[in-house]
Amino acid sequence: MSIILQGFLGSLGAGLMTAVGAVPVLFGRSMSRQTMDIMLGFAAGVMLAATFFSLLGPSVEFAGERFGHGVIPAAVAVVGVLLGAGTVMFFDNRLPHEHFIVGREGPEAAELRRIWLFVFAITLHNAPEGMAVGVGFGGGDVAAGLQIALGIGVQNAPEGLAVAVALISKNYSRSYAFLIAALTGLVEPVAGLIAAVAVSLSAALLPWAMAFAAGAMLYVISHEIIPETHRYGHQRRATQGLLAGFVLMMALDVALG
Numbered sequence: 001m002s003i004i005l006q007g008f009l010g011s012l013g014a015g016l017m018t019a020v021g022a023v024p025v026l027f028g029r030s031m032s033r034q035t036m037d038i039m040l041g042f043a044a045g046v047m048l049a050a051t052f053f054s055l056l057g058p059s060v061e062f063a064g065e066r067f068g069h070g071v072i073p074a075a076v077a078v079v080g081v082l083l084g085a086g087t088v089m090f091f092d093n094r095l096p097h098e099h100f101i102v103g104r105e106g107p108e109a110a111e112l113r114r115i116w117l118f119v120f121a122i123t124l125h126n127a128p129e130g131m132a133v134g135v136g137f138g139g140g141d142v143a144a145g146l147q148i149a150l151g152i153g154v155q156n157a158p159e160g161l162a163v164a165v166a167l168i169s170k171n172y173s174r175s176y177a178f179l180i181a182a183l184t185g186l187v188e189p190v191a192g193l194i195a196a197v198a199v200s201l202s203a204a205l206l207p208w209a210m211a212f213a214a215g216a217m218l219y220v221i222s223h224e225i226i227p228e229t230h231r232y233g234h235q236r237r238a239t240q241g242l243l244a245g246f247v248l249m250m251a252l253d254v255a256l257g
Helices: 003-026 033-067 071-094 107-138 142-169 174-185 187-197 199-229 235-256
Strands: none
Touching (some): 003 187, 033 071, 033 142, 071 199, 107 142, 107 174, 142 174
C-alpha cells in the first residue's frame, strides 16, 4: 500500500471517529440544560488539552526540528496562535446569524451564532490534525502515522458528540446534527491526503497550521464556550466537566505519545 493511500486512510479513520462519537444523539433523549453545559464543559476541557498537547507542543517540536531550538520555534508558535485567534475573532464579528433562522434577532440569534462558531472552530481544528496524520504516514514511518491517527481519533469522538448535542439544543433534528458532526470530521482525510502527497511542503507548513489551530481553539474556548456554560447557573458542574475532559485528554495524549 502506498504511503499516500496510508495517509488518506489513516486520516479518514481518525476523522470518522467524529461521526462515531455523535452516534448516541440518534438514539438518546433530549438533554437538560445542566447536562448540556456539563457536556460543553467536557468538550472545552478536551479541546484545551488538545490545544497544548496535540497542537502547540508538536508545533514547537516540529519547528525546532526544522529551524533549530531557540527564538524561531517560539516565534512560529506566537505568530500562529495570534493569527488563529485573530481569524476566529474576525468571523465572530462578521458571521451572519440571520441566515440560520430567517428574521430572528436578539439573544436567541446570538446564541445560534455561538453554536455555529463552535462548529466552525471544530472544523478548523480538524484540518491540521488531518495534516499531521498525513505527514506521519507520508514520512514513511507507518508506526508513527498509526500512533498519531489513534491519538487524534480518540479525541475526535467527544468533539463529535459535543457538536451534535450543541445543534440539538437549538432544535435542529437529530439526523441533521449527526450529519453536521460527521462532516466536521471529514475535513481530516482531505487534509491528510494533501499532506501525504506534498509531504515536504506540508512538513514546512505543519508547525504554523498547528499553532494557528491552537490559537483558534483558545479564542473559542475562552470567548464562547466557557461563558456559554456559565450563563444558566451551572458553572460549578461545567467546570467539573472541563476538568474531567482536560485530565482525560491529557492522560490519553501523554500515554499515546
